[in-house]
Amino acid sequence: MVDVVSIIIAAVSLVGSLVSAGFTGWISFYIDQVKRRAEAKALIHKYRDPLSLAAYDLQSRLFGLVQSNLLRYVEDNNKKDLVYVYTAFLVGQYFSWVYILRRQAQFVRFSTDTTNTDLNKILDRITAEFSFDRHQGEDPFMLWRGQQMAIGESMTITEGDQLYCMGFAAFSAKYNDTPTFKKWFEPIESGITLLRSEMANGNHLANYRLRRLQHLLVDLVLLLDAQQLETAGNKRFKVDAAHDCSCDKCPGVTVAETASVSPPSKLPEP
Numbered sequence: 001m002v003d004v005v006s007i008i009i010a011a012v013s014l015v016g017s018l019v020s021a022g023f024t025g026w027i028s029f030y031i032d033q034v035k036r037r038a039e040a041k042a043l044i045h046k047y048r049d050p051l052s053l054a055a056y057d058l059q060s061r062l063f064g065l066v067q068s069n070l071l072r073y074v075e076d077n078n079k080k081d082l083v084y085v086y087t088a089f090l091v092g093q094y095f096s097w098v099y100i101l102r103r104q105a106q107f108v109r110f111s112t113d114t115t116n117t118d119l120n121k122i123l124d125r126i127t128a129e130f131s132f133d134r135h136q137g138e139d140p141f142m143l144w145r146g147q148q149m150a151i152g153e154s155m156t157i158t159e160g161d162q163l164y165c166m167g168f169a170a171f172s173a174k175y176n177d178t179p180t181f182k183k184w185f186e187p188i189e190s191g192i193t194l195l196r197s198e199m200a201n202g203n204h205l206a207n208y209r210l211r212r213l214q215h216l217l218v219d220l221v222l223l224l225d226a227q228q229l230e231t232a233g234n235k236r237f238k239v240d241a242a243h244d245c246s247c248d249k250c251p252g253v254t255v256a257e258t259a260s261v262s263p264p265s266k267l268p269e270p
Contacts, residue, residue: 033144099152140191
């Protein structure tokens, strides 16, 4: 009888230990998940505004290039640099903040939070859109993934233990004085020249990549800070669509349709 009681007591003790261990493990896992979600949320909160502003500025520049006849200033010696150099800066500024976010995210495992998941999806789509080489005639602004990363890294500066994107004045000086720095942006400068030439010849395929990128950047801004677009002066956020656009709620059009829908005005011959 004593043996039976001892066995029962031992069994109950073992079950209790297992339950306690399981509960302790679950509590530890839960606390770890809460901590990681908090870290991921803090990371997004920290870099939301600069990334949102960078995306907004870049989409606005792309809007100007494909639908507001900004390319006409290429022939104006006083404003030419504002087309070439400032466009290169805006591309670099975007890649810099993406680089900073992803570098910091190496130490924070993103949770399954919907916003974080959606953010990663949009960033991946923008990266892919820059690097795609699948449509003939859509060459301007094509940047391989390695080029994108190099641009982001080269635009990033360190102050103390904080990472920032360099300002436009510092960028302009380095762009004009350092050939090894400027070479990363050559696809942007040559892309603007090619874009202007092709648009002047009526080849609107040349701006399709930029149209899709502008749509995706608007989606990114809406995800990070919808109020920023709502308070903007231009209420027409997205340019006319191009084929194969993967942005949110894009109506989508064929190549023929895009060519016939409100193309940017043909530029005068130089």
